[in-house]
Amino acid sequence: MDVSELRKNAKVQLDGHPYVVVEFLFVKPGKGQGLYKCKLKNMITGAVLDRTWRSGEKFDPANVESRKMQYLFKDQNGYTFMDNESYEQVALAEEIVSDDSAFLLDQISVDVLFYNDRPVGVTLPSHIVMTITECEPGVKGDTATNATKNATVETGHKIQVPLFIREGDKVKIDTRTGAYVERINT
Amino acid sequence: MAAELGALPWSTRVHIWDAAMAAVRGYFRDQGLREVSTPVRVRAVAVEPFIEPIAAPPGLLATSPELAMKRLLVRGSGPIFQIAHVFRRAEIGERHSEEFHLVEWYRLGADLEPLLADVEALVARVFAATGSNGHVPKTWQRARFLEVVTATCGALLRGDEDAGSLAAALPPALAAEVARTLAPAGELEPWARTLLAWTGFFTAWSDMFFETWLKEHEGTHLVDFPAPLAALAVTDPAQPWLARRAECHVGGLEIANGYVELRDADEQRRRFAAVNELRRVYGAPALPIDDDFLAELPGLPPCAGIALGLDRLIALAVGRTRLADVSLSLGGA
Numbered sequence: 001m002d003v004s005e006l007r008k009n010a011k012v013q014l015d016g017h018p019y020v021v022v023e024f025l026f027v028k029p030g031k032g033q034g035l036y037k038c039k040l041k042n043m044i045t046g047a048v049l050d051r052t053w054r055s056g057e058k059f060d061p062a063n064v065e066s067r068k069m070q071y072l073f074k075d076q077n078g079y080t081f082m083d084n085e086s087y088e089q090v091a092l093a094e095e096i097v098s099d100d101s102a103f104l105l106d107q108i109s110v111d112v113l114f115y116n117d118r119p120v121g122v123t124l125p126s127h128i129v130m131t132i133t134e135c136e137p138g139v140k141g142d143t144a145t146n147a148t149k150n151a152t153v154e155t156g157h158k159i160q161v162p163l164f165i166r167e168g169d170k171v172k173i174d175t176r177t178g179a180y181v182e183r184i185n186t
Numbered sequence: 187m188a189a190e191l192g193a194l195p196w197s198t199r200v201h202i203w204d205a206a207m208a209a210v211r212g213y214f215r216d217q218g219l220r221e222v223s224t225p226v227r228v229r230a231v232a233v234e235p236f237i238e239p240i241a242a243p244p245g246l247l248a249t250s251p252e253l254a255m256k257r258l259l260v261r262g263s264g265p266i267f268q269i270a271h272v273f274r275r276a277e278i279g280e281r282h283s284e285e286f287h288l289v290e291w292y293r294l295g296a297d298l299e300p301l302l303a304d305v306e307a308l309v310a311r312v313f314a315a316t317g318s319n320g321h322v323p324k325t326w327q328r329a330r331f332l333e334v335v336t337a338t339c340g341a342l343l344r345g346d347e348d349a350g351s352l353a354a355a356l357p358p359a360l361a362a363e364v365a366r367t368l369a370p371a372g373e374l375e376p377w378a379r380t381l382l383a384w385t386g387f388f389t390a391w392s393d394m395f396f397e398t399w400l401k402e403h404e405g406t407h408l409v410d411f412p413a414p415l416a417a418l419a420v421t422d423p424a425q426p427w428l429a430r431r432a433e434c435h436v437g438g439l440e441i442a443n444g445y446v447e448l449r450d451a452d453e454q455r456r457r458f459a460a461v462n463e464l465r466r467v468y469g470a471p472a473l474p475i476d477d478d479f480l481a482e483l484p485g486l487p488p489c490a491g492i493a494l495g496l497d498r499l500i501a502l503a504v505g506r507t508r509l510a511d512v513s514l515s516l517g518g519a
Binding site: 002004007025026027028029030031032033034035052054055056148160162164179180181182 | 193196235236237366370386388393396415417433469
C-alpha cells in the first residue's frame with residue numbers, strides 16, 4: 001500500500017510481524033518529500049519501534065482480520081467482547097486493550113483484530129460521545145477564551161475541556177488523541 | 187505545550203478567521219495591491235516533485251494560484267494578492283490539510299526583500315487582529331541556506347553539486363538518506379538526478395538538523411537556496427549556483443515560500459520536464475505541462491511572488507500548532 005494510507009492505528013506487516021501504528025506524525029519540509037513518522041507496536045509482543053517512511057514508498061498491511069464486536073464487561077480475565085453475528089465471546093487481556101480501555105463504554109461496538117485467530121487488538125470508532133461526570137463549575141457565557149479545565153468522563157478518562165462545559169454535558173472525544181472535540185447539544 | 191491547549195470553540199474560530207482575513211485585506215489595500223480570485227479548477231498546476239493535485243475532471247484542483255496569477259500579471263494586472271483555496275492530496279497531519287488557504291501576492295520588480303517585509307508586517311497584523319495569545323516574533327533574521335547547513339551539520343556546499351559530489355560532502359547519516367532517495371532511480375537525466383539528490387538531502391536535513399535549529403530562532407527568512415531547489419525562481423546572475431528563493435519560518439513552522447519569478451519559458455519547461463522525469467521514478471503520474479502558461483511566460487514583467495499558509499499563521503497567532511484546533515472545516519472530507 002502507498003505510505004499515504006498510513007495513520008494512527010494503521011496495521012503494518014514488518015519483518016514478518018504485525019504492528020499497529022501507535023503514534024503518527026506527518027511532516028513535510030517545504031517542497032520536500034513527505035515524512036511519515038511512526039511509532040509502531042508489535043501486536044504480539046508489545047515491543048515498540050520507530051520507523052519513518054517517505055512519500056513515494058510502500059508498506060505491507062498486516063495480515064489481520066477484523067470482526068465487529070460489542071464490549072460486554074471487564075473481569076479478572078480482561079475485557080470481554082461478543083461477536084455481533086455469531087454471539088461468540090472472547091476475552092482480551094488488559095495489555096492488549098491498554099489505553100483504549102479509556103473509551104470502552106458499555107455495549108460500544110468496536111473492531112476486534114485477530115492475527116492467526118488470536119485477538120491482538122481493538123480499533124475504536126474515531127470519535128465517541130461521552131458524558132462529563134466530574135468537572136469544576138462552568139463559567140457562564142465564557143465561550144471565547146482559550147482557557148481549559150480538567151474534567152472526567154464516565155469511564156474515568158480525564159480530559160481538558162473549555163470552561164463552559166458542565167457536569168452532565170455530552171462531549172465528543174477523538175479516540176485517536178483522547179482529546180475533547182466539541183460539546184454535543186441534546 | 188501549545189498543542190495541549192486544544193481545539194477552539196466555534197464562535198472563537200469564526201471571530202479569528204474574520205479578523206485575520208480582514209487584516210490581510212486591509213494590509214494589502216494599504217499597500218496598493220489589488221485582490222483577485224482565480225479559478226479553483228484548472229487544466230494544469232505547477233509541476234512539483236512531491237505535491238500531488240486532486241483530480242476534478244476534466245481538470246485538477248489548484249495546488250496554488252501561482253500560474254493563474256502570473257498570467258494576470260502578463261495581462262497588466264499590476265501588483266495583486268489573493269486568499270486562495272488550494273488542495274494537495276494526501277497531505278494530512280497536525281500541520282497539514284488536503285485543503286487549506288494560501289495568501290499569495292506579487293509585487294513588480296525582481297526583489298524578494300519587499301515580500302519578506304510584507305511577511306513580517308502581515309504576521310504582526312494578524313497576531314494583533316486575532317487578539318492573539320501567541321508569541322509574535324520580535325526579531326527576524328535572514329539566514330543563508332548553505333551557511334545554516336554548514337552551521338548545523340558541518341557540510342560545506344556551494345549549491346551546484348551533482349548527486350555524487352553532494353553525497354560525498356555530507357556527513358554519513360545525511361549521505362545515507364540521499365542514497366535512500368536515489369535508490370529507486372535507475373536511468374535518470376543528470377539534471378533530474380541532481381534535483382532528486384538535493385530534494386532528498388533537503389528533506390533529511392530539515393528533519394534531522396534544521397527544525398531543531400529553527401526552534402531557537404523566532405522569525406527566520408531562509409534565503410539563497412541552492413540552484414537545484416530553485417523550483418520556479420530565477421538563479422542569481424552573479425552566483426548561478428544559488429536561487430532567489432526564500433522560505434519564512436515562525437516558531438519552527440514554515441509559513442511562506444517566495445521567489446523572484448523565473449521568466450525564461452525554455453528554462454521553466456526544462457525544469458517541469460525534469461520534475462516529471464523524477465515523478466516517473468517514484469511511480470507518481472506525470473503532470474500535464476501548462477503550455478498556455480509557458481507561451482505567455484516571456485511576457486511576465488520582472489516580479490517576485492510569495493505564498494503564505496493562512497491556516498498555519500492563524501494557528502500560531504492563537505498559540506496553537508494543530509490546524510484542526512482553529513479550522514472552520516466541519517469534517518467529513
